[in-house]
Structures are given as C-alpha cells and as structure tokens.
Amino acid sequence: MSHLEIQQINKSFGVNTVLNDVTFSVEEAEFVALLGPSGSGKSTLFRIIGGISQPSSGSVNLNGENINGKRGSISYTPQTSSLMPWRTILDNVLLGQEITGNRDVEKALQMIERAGLKGFEQSYPHELSGGMQQRASFIRSILSPQSLILLDEPFSALDEFTRLDMQKWLLSIWSEYKRSILFVTHNIEEAIFLADRIIVLSSRPATVKKEFTIPFARPRDEAILLSDSFLQWKKRIYQEMREQ
Amino acid sequence: MRKLFQKGWRPALVLILLFIIWETCTNIFDIQKWLLPAPSQIIAEAISGWAVYSGHLASTIKLIIFGFSIGSSIGVVVAIGLHLVPILRQAFYPLLIISQNIPTIVLAPLLVIWFGFGMLPKIIVITLVCFFPITIALLDGFRQTNRDLMHYMQMAGATKKQIFWKLEFPHALPSLFSGLKISATYSVMGAVISEWLGASKGIGVYMTLASSSFRTDRVFVAIFLIVILSLLFFSLIVGLEKRLIKWKPKEEGANESS
Numbered sequence: 001m002s003h004l005e006i007q008q009i010n011k012s013f014g015v016n017t018v019l020n021d022v023t024f025s026v027e028e029a030e031f032v033a034l035l036g037p038s039g040s041g042k043s044t045l046f047r048i049i050g051g052i053s054q055p056s057s058g059s060v061n062l063n064g065e066n067i068n069g070k071r072g073s074i075s076y077t078p079q080t081s082s083l084m085p086w087r088t089i090l091d092n093v094l095l096g097q098e099i100t101g102n103r104d105v106e107k108a109l110q111m112i113e114r115a116g117l118k119g120f121e122q123s124y125p126h127e128l129s130g131g132m133q134q135r136a137s138f139i140r141s142i143l144s145p146q147s148l149i150l151l152d153e154p155f156s157a158l159d160e161f162t163r164l165d166m167q168k169w170l171l172s173i174w175s176e177y178k179r180s181i182l183f184v185t186h187n188i189e190e191a192i193f194l195a196d197r198i199i200v201l202s203s204r205p206a207t208v209k210k211e212f213t214i215p216f217a218r219p220r221d222e223a224i225l226l227s228d229s230f231l232q233w234k235k236r237i238y239q240e241m242r243e244q
Numbered sequence: 245m246r247k248l249f250q251k252g253w254r255p256a257l258v259l260i261l262l263f264i265i266w267e268t269c270t271n272i273f274d275i276q277k278w279l280l281p282a283p284s285q286i287i288a289e290a291i292s293g294w295a296v297y298s299g300h301l302a303s304t305i306k307l308i309i310f311g312f313s314i315g316s317s318i319g320v321v322v323a324i325g326l327h328l329v330p331i332l333r334q335a336f337y338p339l340l341i342i343s344q345n346i347p348t349i350v351l352a353p354l355l356v357i358w359f360g361f362g363m364l365p366k367i368i369v370i371t372l373v374c375f376f377p378i379t380i381a382l383l384d385g386f387r388q389t390n391r392d393l394m395h396y397m398q399m400a401g402a403t404k405k406q407i408f409w410k411l412e413f414p415h416a417l418p419s420l421f422s423g424l425k426i427s428a429t430y431s432v433m434g435a436v437i438s439e440w441l442g443a444s445k446g447i448g449v450y451m452t453l454a455s456s457s458f459r460t461d462r463v464f465v466a467i468f469l470i471v472i473l474s475l476l477f478f479s480l481i482v483g484l485e486k487r488l489i490k491w492k493p494k495e496e497g498a499n500e501s502s
C-alpha cells in the first residue's frame with residue numbers, strides 16, 4: 001500500500017535554504033530515481049522522509065498518513081557502506097527484522113544465496129568487497145518489513161562493471177519483491193536504466209525541476225544502454241540538468 | 245608463537261645486553277651490594293627468596309583483581325550513565341576531568357583517616373586510578389558512533405535501548421578495551437601505592453621492609469615483580485580483547501571503513 005507523497009517540503013539550516021518547495025510522489029511498487037547535483041540536498045530529503053529530521057514546512061505522507069518526524073516507516077540504506085562491522089553478514093541482514101521484532105533466518109539465508117553471498121553468512125563485512133557489502137545492505141532492506149525502500153547512492157563507490165552487474169541484480173530482485181524504491185543518484189545513465197520515473201532536482205536550493213517518465217519496457221536488458229533512444233534520453237536529461 | 249619471537253627478539257636482545265653491561269659494571273667498579281646489586285644477585289634472591297615474598301605476591305594479586313574488577317565496573321557504569329543522561333554528562337564531565345588533577349597519593353592519607361588500614365581504602369585507591377581511563381575511553385567511543393549507522397537505526401525505528409545495545413555499545417567496545425589496558429597497568433601501581441599506606445602484606449610492604457633494611461636486591465626483586473605483574477595483566481586484557489573483538493581487520497593499518 002505504499003504511496004509516498006512529498007508535499008511542498010522546505011528545509012533551511014539557518015539562513016541556508018537547502019530544499020525549496022519540493023513536491024513529488026512515489027506510487028506503489030514504483031522505482032523512482034532522484035537525480036541531482038552533489039550537495040543539492042538529496043540526503044537531507046531522505047533524512048526528512050525517514051523522520052530523523054523535521055522539514056521547516058511541508059508534509060510527508062505515506063498511504064495518506066502524515067509521517068513528519070515519525071520513524072520506522074521506511075527502510076533506508078545510507079550512502080556509505082552501512083553494515084555493522086561487528087555483526088556477521090547473516091546478523092547484519094537480519095538487523096532490520098530484529099528491530100521490528102521477528103527474525104526469519106530461513107528467508108535470510110535464501111536471500112543471501114540469491115545475492116551470490118553463499119558461504120559468507122558467517123563472515124564479517126570487512127572480509128567482503130564493496131559490491132558484496134552493498135548487496136548485503138540491500139538484502140537487509142528487502143527483508144525489512146517496510147514497503148518503501150530509500151537507497152542513497154548505493155553504487156557510487158563501485159567501478160563501472162561491478163556497477164552494471166549490481167544494477168541488473170537490483171532490478172531482478174526488485175521485480176520479484178515489488179517494493180517501492182526511491183533511489184538517489186547523480187549518474188544519469190543509472191537513473192534511466194533503473195527507474196520508471198526520474199525526478200530532476202536543481203542545485204541549491206533544490207526544487208523539482210522536471211519529471212521524466214521512462215518508457216523502456218521491463219525486464220530491461222543491458223543492450224538498451226547502447227540504443228539510440230537511450231542516448232536521446234540521456235541527452236534530454238543532461239540538457240535539463242545543465243540549464244540553470 | 246613464532247610471530248612473537250620474530251617481533252620480540254630485538255627488544256629482548258637489547259635487554260640482555262643491558263643486563264650484561266650492568267653486571268660487568270658492578271664487577272669492574274666494585275659497587276656495593278646495598279647500593280646496586282648485580283642482576284645475578286637479584287636473580288639469586290628472586291629464586292631463593294620465593295618463600296619470603298610469595299605470600300606478599302599473592303596478597304597483592306588478590307588486591308589488584310578485586311580493585312580492578314570494582315574500579316572497571318564502576319568506570320563502565322559511570323560512562324553508560326553519563327552517556328544515556330546528557331544532563332548528567334554536562335554536569336559531571338568537567339568535574340571528572342578536574343578530579344584527575346588530584347594525585348591519588350595525596351588522597352591516600354585521608355582515606356586512611358576515614359577508613360583505617362583495612363581492605364577498603366586500598367580498594368578505593370585502585371578504583372580511583374582505574375575508573376577514569378575507562379570512563380573517558382568509553383564515553384569517547386560512544387560519542388564517535390558512526391553517524392550513517394545511527395541514521396540507519398533511527399530511520400528503521402529502533403528504540404533508544406536497541407540503539408544502545410545494537411549500535412553504541414558494540415561500537416564502543418574497542419575503546420573500552422583501550423581504557424581497560426591503561427587501567428590494568430594503573431591498578432598494579434595503585435595496589436602498590438595503597439600498600440605503602442600501611443598493610444601487613446603485599447609487594448608494597450615487602451618493598452618498604454626491604455628498603456628500610458638496605459636489602460636493595462629485594463627492592464629490585466619487588467620492582468621486577470611489579471613490572472611482570474603489569475605485563476601479565478596487560479596481556480590478559482589483550483587476550484580477552486582478541487577473543488571478543490573478532491571483527492577487526494587482521495592487518496595493521498587496514499581500515500575497516502571502505
């Protein structure tokens with residue numbers, strides 16, 4: 001039943017306005033990418049949606065219910081690797097469930113296997129590569145009970161090849177579990193390849209500059225990355241981002 | 245074991261060299277035994293005098309274990325209390341720092357006046373020297389909790405209790421151990437000082453008796469015993485740390501943040 005509505009969110013730190021009248025929505029089981037230059041306030045927006053920071057004005061609604069300042073309604077994966085170094089991969093993946101009450105070890109083991117992390121259940125995060133760690137954090141989100149997942153630049157630290165693999169993996173898991181995803185990135189290609197809809201934020205103070213609905217059919221194949229229409233989209237969005 | 249040998253042979257060699265120089269100097273310059281005994285004489289005394297000091301040693305070890313356990317428990321409790329109640333922290337943190345400028349040894353006579361010569365004032369002295377490094381290290385560890393992880397926990401709807409036990413406490417565990425390591429050595433020193441105040445048994449007593457009767461070789465035996473005890477307690481803590489904190493990268497210098 002996830003349906004997120006961001007209504008006229010403003011946020012300033014002192015005299016410094018970061019978010020200015022940000023309004024958009026995420027439909028149920030939709031994959032929305034939030035595209036904006038560095039420092040535009042994407043992480044700040046996530047903190048507001050997650051309820052750990054209050055907007056100066058405006059409201060965040062989930063399923064019609066106001067969740068301003070209310071925690072625990074979304075599942076969040078921070079920008080940096082966010083696994084707890086003292087927990088094994090299995091325990092890390094179960095953390096989201098642990099907070100809300102019940103651990104489902106069986107399912108967690110299944111998911112770990114699907115993520116190609118079989119054999120690493122009892123390893124500690126530092127024994128895994130960056131890509132593997134990100135996969136584990138994402139499994140943690142999928143296993144958490146919340147229906148809306150916020151991903152803050154999960155792949156920004158990965159190289160081009162790993163990144164593409166991870167994107168394909170993310171799409172396959174998402175199509176199976178059908179959660180709503182709000183995905184922050186400043187990589188245009190990544191946004192087009194992954195999302196149903198792209199929301200372009202301006203640089204500071206951030207407002208919603210434009211929304212694009214991406215028409216590529218699912219399941220998406222990496223071949224579309226080289227197609228003409230993909231390049232056309234890339235051009236359009238790039239121009240949109242360049243104009244100030 | 246082989247690693248220990250590889251790392252340890254250089255300092256060991258220096259020590260052995262030092263003892264040889266010391267030995268030859270006492271021989272060449274014919275230094276009196278009551279002024280500076282030769283290492284060989286000290287070792288001889290350490291072996292033949294076992295019956296004399298073993299009782300003292302046992303008593304000191306008991307004191308250290310008691311004092312250290314109580315002191316570090318108080319340190320941990322104080323740190324957790326100050327961390328969980330910010331008002332207390334603001335009120336007490338500066339006082340805590342200031343209190344450390346009072347040398348424990350000047351408090352000792354007061355403690356004797358108030359509590360006599362029994363076990364209690366000694367435990368208090370050890371507690372005083374022990375708890376501070378632990379409290380400060382643990383508070384530091386709590387404060388440096390990773391912000392991203394904190395945000396994750398909060399957004400996931402974790403309660404304050406969950407945040408503490410699942411994030412802050414395990415995160416601060418390495419800091420706690422660096423505090424414990426300092427306190428372990430301090431507690432040996434604290435024990436000896438408190439025994440100087442007046443006791444019937446203990447390495448501190450053995451040392452005072454030895455020095456007042458010019459048994460300098462015994463003073464040295466006492467010093468070596470203290471050093472060995474410190475090292476022993478220190479390595480005990482290091483061993484415990486290795487067992488409890490398995491999640492640190494093995495190689496030195498490798499960062500766990502990626």
Ligand SMILES: Nc1ncnc2c1ncn2[C@@H]1O[C@H](COP(=O)(O)OP(=O)(O)OP(=O)(O)O)[C@@H](O)[C@H]1O
Pocket residue numbers: 013018036037038039040041042043044045079186
């Ligand atoms: N707690 C705070 N106090 C003051 N200013 C803040 C605070 N948090 C964020 N800001 C400011 O808000 C702006 C946006 O920060 P934010 O981290 O949301 O950007 P971002 O879009 O996520 O950037 P990036 O893509 O680099 O991660 C920054 O200029 C930062 O200085």
Ligand SMILES: [Mg+2]
Pocket residue numbers: 042043044079152
């Ligand atoms: Mg950010």
